[in-house]
Amino acid sequence: MSPEPTKTDQATVFQATVFQAKVFVTLKPSILDPQGRTVERALSHLGQQASSVRVGKLIELQLEGERGEVEARLQDMAVNVLSNPVMEDVRWELEEAGVVAQ
């Protein structure tokens, strides 16, 4: 007979929601994008016509906590760490990815 797992009435399981965040960082329209120009020329040399090519960043990350607090942290990271407000625009998406016990 296998032993029963010990149970404590006072045991409290803390659960945290995991959120999957996506942060999109793009150069402001007034800023030249040499990388985009290079991609545009490369496409053109391959016979593919495209214009206004701009290369930005997509940063994916996971955050744990309560939605309101996670949203505030994500905004802080996106605006103050992950992007340069002088040259870049930033926007973000947040979606629930699951729940973990802590």
Next chain:
Amino acid sequence: MSPEPTKTDQATVFQATVFQAKVFVTLKPSILDPQGRTVERALSHLGQQASSVRVGKLIELQLEGERGEVEARLQDMAVNVLSNPVMEDVRWELEEAGVVAQ
């Protein structure tokens, strides 16, 4: 009196639809992402906790033509030029941005 612009009955105005495309290029989950690790550590040093940070690319471009043909061209560019199918996943979005006379 200013001269009237010349008009030809046979004149045909060719119009092309302009599409704004977004291509999202991310490293495959099995591929290590040192840039993401660096961002994760930088956030941690700033007192911001985030996990599974991955840095990908967001390529924005404009394409002209008829929707079906533009979709095919975009898929070709995304899969064969803008991403490396060995190491990267790619997905794309296409939305109508306007109409131009050609």
